Amino acid sequence: MTRDAHEARSRTGRRSGDSGSKVAILAAARLQFAEYGYDGTTIRGIAAAAGVDPALVHHFYGTKERLFAAATELPIVPSEAINAALASREPGRSLGTHLAYSALALWERADMRGAFQAMLRSALTSEQAAATLRDFIAEAILGPVASAAAGADAGNAAYRASLVATQMLGLAVGRYVLRFGPVAQASKEELAVAIGPAIDRYLTGDLGQAGRGH
Amino acid sequence: MTRDAHEARSRTGRRSGDSGSKVAILAAARLQFAEYGYDGTTIRGIAAAAGVDPALVHHFYGTKERLFAAATELPIVPSEAINAALASREPGRSLGTHLAYSALALWERADMRGAFQAMLRSALTSEQAAATLRDFIAEAILGPVASAAAGADAGNAAYRASLVATQMLGLAVGRYVLRFGPVAQASKEELAVAIGPAIDRYLTGDLGQAGRGH
DNA sequence: GGATTAATTCAACATACGTAGAATTCACCG
DNA sequence: CGGTGAATTCTACGTATGTTGAATTAATCC
Structure with missing residues (x-):
């Protein structure tokens, strides 16, 4: 219907190629938990830093506590x-x-x-x-x-x-x-x-x- | 009008005698800031612990930052x-x-x-x-x-x-x-x-x- | 190439928070 | 004893948070 501009650029939906969002979210979470602590860190803030919608954080990591657990999991024993x-x-x-x-x-x-x-x-x-x-x-x-x-x-x-x-x-x-x-x-x-x-x-x-x- | 019970017990207004609310609020604030830190402590929580309305905390100490300053003021140099x-x-x-x-x-x-x-x-x-x-x-x-x-x-x-x-x-x-x-x-x-x-x-x-x- | 699954966003809900303003009651001073 | 000021609560606003469900698009499998 050529409503507004003639290129509606669907904002929602999956993106082409490998976006690396899951990794970006975890990296942003590490940074923010390190800088602001558990309470001071917000899911919305992490999502913003990762350039992603807050709901996606939930989609990948479930609750905030689980995200924290994933972010503080040491890469070594x-x-x-x-x-x-x-x-x-x-x-x-x-x-x-x-x-x-x-x-x-x-x-x-x-x-x-x-x-x-x-x-x-x-x-x-x-x-x-x-x-x-x-x-x-x-x-x-x-x-x-x-x-x-x-x-x-x-x-x-x-x-x-x-x-x-x-x-x-x-x-x-x-x-x-x-x-x-x-x-x-x-x-x-x-x-x-x-x-x-x-x-x-x-x-x-x-x-x-x-x-x-x- | 004898509505409900026959003793309406005005909830609002000043109480008789010295209530010690101001001191109670400061004490509760010290406890909670010590236990939960600045962010983890809520004015509502302090008010509840002091048995007082949150607005009273504001009345006495203004903003949360000022309450914190008052609570962490050391009694010595x-x-x-x-x-x-x-x-x-x-x-x-x-x-x-x-x-x-x-x-x-x-x-x-x-x-x-x-x-x-x-x-x-x-x-x-x-x-x-x-x-x-x-x-x-x-x-x-x-x-x-x-x-x-x-x-x-x-x-x-x-x-x-x-x-x-x-x-x-x-x-x-x-x-x-x-x-x-x-x-x-x-x-x-x-x-x-x-x-x-x-x-x-x-x-x-x-x-x-x-x-x-x- | 149709069906399924994964990735992504939007919109919204339910809470909780800090704070402000008005209203009500008591203490105190003259 | 009247009036001013302090103490106290109620209600409410605006904002932020964690979380959910539906909708939409791309990738993947047969």
């Missing part, structure tokens, strides 16, 4: 990565320093950074995300700790691990979330040698005479 | 508290240990805990709150660091301070926000002696040969 890292330690470098460096390197891998930051930022508002982070930390840190402190102070392994976790966590929050100056700008190597010894002490050192020995 | 803490150090106790203990004690003061946790949890979703936290940390930590490392390594004061901040921050997040086991249950004294030496090292120790001297 933490314990394997840690073990691989431990195996590659150069002689002359302490365990703590190596651990700190490996963690920093891991966090900055392009395919990890988004998922990791999303998890970190969301853990602080969503109890569900917090539980996931707790498990992740337990898996990632308790292993090395147990192997390092085995025999020496096995009864305190969990305590030692949690101390290591505070330092690593503080580093991550300070560097990536709060981004305060020097720590955000320093190189991985610089931070590793600065923090490593503290971690070594948590792993195997003397934790004070407060009488926590079993 | 950080730098003064730190200075007071520094002055009370017993001989035989390291600066780092004393600092860690003082911070823990400060965080657990009833009148601080709410405001502090609200700030901490909100800083991770709201950039505005993050900026406030950065300033707070700078004020609270840079002072002691500067005085401790004065002369010895003055050029690196900011770097050293930020390292201290990562450890303190990680401790706070692990203990109060994520609440993972051992660190959440340990006593202040226990944590102080465990973490103190690490902080001492950040303050005045050797940070590695990565060549950051000016």
Whole structure:
């Protein structure tokens, strides 16, 4: 009927070729969850960033929670990565320093950074995300700790691990979330040698005479 | 007109006596900001907890941002508290240990805990709150660091301070926000002696040969 | 090439939120 | 004891959110 313009350009319907929308949505979700946390991220915002209708997000990923789960799914198995890292330690470098460096390197891998930051930022508002982070930390840190402190102070392994976790966590929050100056700008190597010894002490050192020995 | 029940109980209007609503609202706000962060907290939720109409919250505190500012206003001046803490150090106790203990004690003061946790949890979703936290940390930590490392390594004061901040921050997040086991249950004294030496090292120790001297 | 399936958008619903304005009741000052 | 101001609630507006269902178009299979 030549209504309006003579080329009606149907807006709806499937597009020609491979649009890559599903991947684009997941990428946008990673970015936004990392930047704004779970609550601060909106499906509409993700859809807009991916150049797509909000309903399509639903079509692919169902609910927002499932999208979050997909976005924070790590491309590696933490314990394997840690073990691989431990195996590659150069002689002359302490365990703590190596651990700190490996963690920093891991966090900055392009395919990890988004998922990791999303998890970190969301853990602080969503109890569900917090539980996931707790498990992740337990898996990632308790292993090395147990192997390092085995025999020496096995009864305190969990305590030692949690101390290591505070330092690593503080580093991550300070560097990536709060981004305060020097720590955000320093190189991985610089931070590793600065923090490593503290971690070594948590792993195997003397934790004070407060009488926590079993 | 004896419509319905014979006692119409005007719901609106001022109540008799001192209701304490204003204080109740602020207390509820502190609790909820601490528990859910800025975005996760709703004015309606605060009003419900305070047993009050949402509009009353507005009447007293204006906008949500102003309520947040009121709720996170610390009852002390950080730098003064730190200075007071520094002055009370017993001989035989390291600066780092004393600092860690003082911070823990400060965080657990009833009148601080709410405001502090609200700030901490909100800083991770709201950039505005993050900026406030950065300033707070700078004020609270840079002072002691500067005085401790004065002369010895003055050029690196900011770097050293930020390292201290990562450890303190990680401790706070692990203990109060994520609440993972051992660190959440340990006593202040226990944590102080465990973490103190690490902080001492950040303050005045050797940070590695990565060549950051000016 | 017709039927089926997947991709895509539109329009809409049901909630929830922050906020504003008007109305009502009490306290207090003269 | 009359009037001014503060406290309190009700109703409502505008907007944003997660989610759903129907409609439309392209790809794919037989």
